[in-house]
Amino acid sequence: MTRNHDSVKYERISSPTISVRSGTMGPPSPSPRKRKTPPGDFLESQSVARSFIRSHAPSVETHLRRDDETEPMFMEMRRLPDSFRTGQQDSPVSQNADASFAHQSFAHPTFTDIGLKQKACNDTLGDLQTLGVSHVAALPELVLVGDQSAGKSSLMSGLARVNLPRSAGVCTRCPLHIRLISSRIDHWSCTVSLQQDYDFQPLPDRKPKTSDVTASNPFPPWVKMSHRDIKTFKTIFDPSEIEEVLRWAQIAILNHKRNFELFIPGEGAVAKETPLDVAARETDAQFSPNIVALEIKGPGLPDLSFYDLPGVFQSPEKEEDEYIVKVVEKLTLEYIRREKAIIMWALPMNIDLENSICLGIIRKAKAAQRTIGVMTKADQLPSQNVHNWLAMFRGEKPLVGQGFFATSRPPNQPLEDATKWEELFFGRQVDGNSPWPIEFAEFADRCGVERLLKYLSRKLTEAFAKSLPSIKETVYKRLNAIKGELDALPELPANVEHEVKKSLVEFLNQVKTAIRNTRFSSEWNTLNSQFQTCIFKMKPTCKVKDNTELQTIDLSSADSEAATPSPSKRPRPSDSTVRNVSTPTKRQRQDNITTPVKHEDYPMGGMSRASSVMAAPDLHLPSPFVRYFNRGRCAMDIKDIRNRILRNKRPGMPRDLVPDEVREALCLDAVRKWEEPLDTYIIKTTELLEKTANGALEESLGVLRRRLIFRECHNYLKQFIEAAVAGQKSRLVDMFNSETYQLYMMNDDAFHRYKALEMEQLKRVRGIIRLKASTLLDWDYSAKRVEDMSEEEKIKERKILDTHLPKLGKDPYDTEIEVAGFVRGYYMMAAARFVEGVTMNVNSNLLRTFREHQLDVYLDDKFHIFSHCDPSLYAELMEEDDHTAKQRQQLKKEKDKLVRAMNSIIDLESLSGGTNGANDFNRAGGTSTIHSHPTIELDSEMEEDEF
Structure with a gap:
């Protein structure tokens, strides 16, 4: 009968002899004896064994129990924590250590009984570790660490129950992961694989130095990869071959850039032609953070997995390898820092504890509470040090949180005898110069590799069961995320031509829908309103004051269209109002406002509304045209207008007769300032069109973003938009050139209405200036915006102007004021015509191009959407870059x-x-x-x- 699981229950021990209950077995021997088992016992063990393998058969809980049946073996494990808590045969350290694990609970009821299934739990944990999912979810793991020559190799051989290499430098140049699986099949096997998480990227001109080892680059010249590559190296069925295979596996992992199959013993060319010691000296790398993994299956093995790290050291053989000291320390620190790692710290009993380098690393990682001290070389314990080691067993020196175990596996003892020898040694039944001191008898339950194995197996099972709900949730979330990422990287469809054409037709429909959509229309209408507001705000203002006139008044911001800034204020000394001279602050505020006249708010003109475009909406979005608003400030001056008239008048002409050249020149000067706002309008319209078209492209072809069809379609779309915008810009430039070519009007009625409105404003402001200069109007009078005045204020002001202006006689600048009114009236008429024409032209040409079929024809010429062509074209369009694949x-x-x-x-x-x-x-x-x-x-x- 094959050996059942290691479910040995240890009772109170007064001697090192192990008490073994019926149905369980003691430590394995090289030739296990088959015990005669009653039929009932055999059936029960068969049932129990069946409950620990993965199948869809009913679990043991569904089995109808009989009174004469004994409990399943693993049920007995429940009482182990109790025995620790009662303090029977246990030290304080072991009590605390076990209590810390025994009180762990599982978050989900599904996991309540998982702690009883040690084999199943450890098998599952081993699967997850082998798969390399620790980058997604932190896994409980056993990590064996220690200084060089701390007896780790002998301890590891005892844990793995196989003769692993013990000579110096064999397995110290990379981590080792050992997974032990108890098998019901009566044969032994070991599969060695290479788990590669790092890529080898050496410097071209030198070896690494200690200064190259940093927090961001802990293992130079190795660089972390985004995924794990697992390569099966070799499977063997003879334990005597394991040392040679391990040596060659390490050589393969240190030659990362070469084909690992070259180094397989008995198969690879290098392994056949090169001596092993020569190949070990000629590796590309001196050290690797990649892992050599062993999966060992066989009867009687404990279900356990653990990592064995290279021993930390201080002085390398060669000075050029000094950096490896720091790299090994970084590697050890990385594993120890893993919050769910259970640390096995190997420390030999033949040296002083203070010399341990590894203890400092454990303390640095704050991992002492997760650490189990494993004393090795107990057979070499100096008698003078017994008290110190006994103090650690008793917890008088609380170096670690999980207590200590003692082991003794002398290298001269063959593996098949090591377990028995160790049992006899700790039972003080071995003759020799260094017998096990009687003082340690109370800690017999913590002496020997077999007891350590059971302790480790249980602790790992409990830790894994506690972590399982969070591991499952984390794995699921990552699966969900990967699904989303793969959805963005779809595979090549079966019918490529159909998928390409379908996607392109969908894109064309999306473009038409988007351009007709209310969202696009709303954004474009907003841009049109902002453009209109800008053009109206650029209306030329006029200085209506002659500097030779005594000017001591202040015009409010209401009348900025007829701005009258004064370089100096020289009131008459006898003027009683001199103390009320306006301040520069008010005058500055006046100069910053150029709001066009809203004639509908002016009650005295009796004019009807000239155009709907005059009522520009109050926009809340930032306007891209703000920088042009003041381009019309102080564009005219009544003295400058007079000088122009005098320069262009022919001799003998009446004073009030203005040459046409003057009027036309002033009008064209005003409209020439539209060029830059027009360019901005074209740019912003293009941006809006590109955003809308590219949005349609993303919506219809977004899933193919990494394929050639998306890039090609994007490029052709860009070319089409550029061509369409270039044609539209040419048409708009022609319209601008028409406006600046010569003064032109056909709608006389509109012009006269605009001119009348502007003349009223100019005459009002000019009249206030003249009355203040003649002291006929109080110096404190402030001219408000017409739309801000009440009806009473408007009537009062009109009465003052009508009463006092006739007393001053004819205005010497009435001709110049009329010219300014003419220019401003023409500007408003031309501005309304220009804005209306520009926006209508864009709508009926540029946007029409996308609403109708011009884009369809263009892309059909490129992709043959509506016609047939070589199928290889579509396969080419669905190609993707190597990075995406x-x-x-x-x-x-x-x-x-x-x-x-x-x-x-x-x-x-x-x-x-x-x-x-x-x-x-x-x-x-x-x-x-x-x-x-x-x-x-x-x-x-x-x-x-x-x-």
Whole structure:
């Protein structure tokens, strides 16, 4: 009969002899004896064994029990924490250590009984570690650390129950991961694989230095990869071959850039032609953070997995390898810092504890509470040091949180005798010069590799069971994220031509819909209103004051269209109002306002509204035309107008006769300032059009963003827009040139209405200036904006002007005022015509191009959407760059690993009895319909949860 699981229950021990209950076995020997078992016992052990393997058979909890049946072996493990808590045969350290684990609870009822299934738990944990999902979810793990020559190799051989290499430097140049699996098949096997998480990127001209080892680059010249590559090196069936295979596996992992198959012993060319010691000296790298993994299966093995790290040291053989000291320390620190790692600290009993380098690293990582001290070389304990080591067992020196174990595996003892020898040694039944001191008898339950194995297996199981709910949730979230990333990187469709044409037709329809959409229309109408407001605000203002006139008045901001800034204020000394002279602040405020006249608010003109464009909306969005608003400030001056008239008048002409050249020149000067705002309008319209078209492209072809068709379509769309905008700009420039070519009007009625409005404003401001200068109007009088005045104020002001202006006689600048009114009236008429024409032209030409079929014809010429062509064109359009293909492949690999991990977890849930793990997963908010390994279906419900 094959050996059952290591479910040995240890009772109170008064001697090192192990008490073994019926149905369990002691430590394995090289030739295990087969025990005669009663039929009942045999059936029970068969049932129990069956409960720990993954199957869909009913769990042990469904088995009808009989009164005469003994309990399953693992049920006895429940009482181990109790014995620790009662303090029987245990030190204070071990009490605290076990209590810290025993009180851990599981967040989900599904996991309540998982702690009883040590084999299943450790198998699942080993699966997850092998798959390399620790980058997604932190996994509980055992990590063996220690200084060089601390006896780790002998300890590791004892834990793995196989003769691992013990000579110096064999397995100290990379981490080792050992997974032990108890098998019901009566043969032994070991699969060695290379787990590559780092890429080798050496410097071209030198070896690494200690200064190259930094927090961001801890293992130069190795650089972290985005995924793990697992390469199966070799499977062997003879334990005597393991040393040679391990040596060559390490050589392969240190030659990262070369094909690993060259180094497979008995198969690879290098392994056949080069001596092993020569190949070990000629590796590309001196050290690697990549992992050599061993998966060992066999009867009687403990179900356990652990990492063995290179021993830390201080002085390398060669000075040029000084950086490796720091690299090994960084590697050890990285593993120890993992919050769910259970640390096994190997410390030999033949040296002083104060010399341990590893203890400093454990303290630096603040990992002492997660650390188990494993004393090695107990057979070499100097008698003078007994008190110090005994104090550590008793917790008088609380160096670690999980207590200490003692082991003794002398290298001269063959593996098949090591377990028995160790049992006899700690039982003080071995003759020699250094017998095990009697003082340690009270800690017999913590002496020996076999007891350490059971302790480690239980602690790892409990830690994993506690972490399982969060691991499952984290893995699921990452699966969901990968699904989204893969959705953005779709595979090549089966019917490429159909998919290409369908996508392009959808894009063309999206463009037409978007241009007709109210959102685009709203944004474009806003831009049109902002353009209109800008053109109106650029109306030329006029200085209506002659500097020779005595001017001591202040014009409010209301009349800025007829601005009258004064360089100096010289009131008459006898003027009683001199103290009320306006301040420069008010005058500055006046100069900054150029709001066009809103004639509908002026009650005295009796004019009807000239054009709907005069009522520009009050926009809340920032206008791109603000910088042009003051371009019309002080464009005219009554004295300048008079000088122009005099320069262009022919002799003998009447004074009030103004040459046409003067009027036309002033009008064209005003409209020439439209050129820059027009350019801005074209740019902003183009930007809006590009944003809308590109949005349609993203919506219809976004999933193909990484394929050639998307880039080609984007480029052709850009070319089409540029050509359409160039044609539109040419038409608008022609319109601008027409406005600046010569003065032109056909709508006399509109012109006269605009002119009348402007004349009233100019005459009002000019009249106030003349009355203040003649002291006929109070110096304190402030001219308000007409629209801000009440009816009473308007009537009062009109009465003052009508009463006093006739007393001053004819205005000497009435001709110049009339010219200014003419120019401003023409400007308003031309501005309304220009804005209306520009926006209408864009709508009926540029936007029409996208609303109708011009873009369809253009893209059909490029892609043959509505005609036939060589099918290879469509295959070419669906090509993608190498980076995208590689990214998809990596995501698919990661998804496959996580799917297998999730299925392993769900198998473990279902094994716990009574509850289906997948159903629990769905009730907990998951979307898995995961079934047997290795398939997983997540799509259907994930889409519903995406909202």
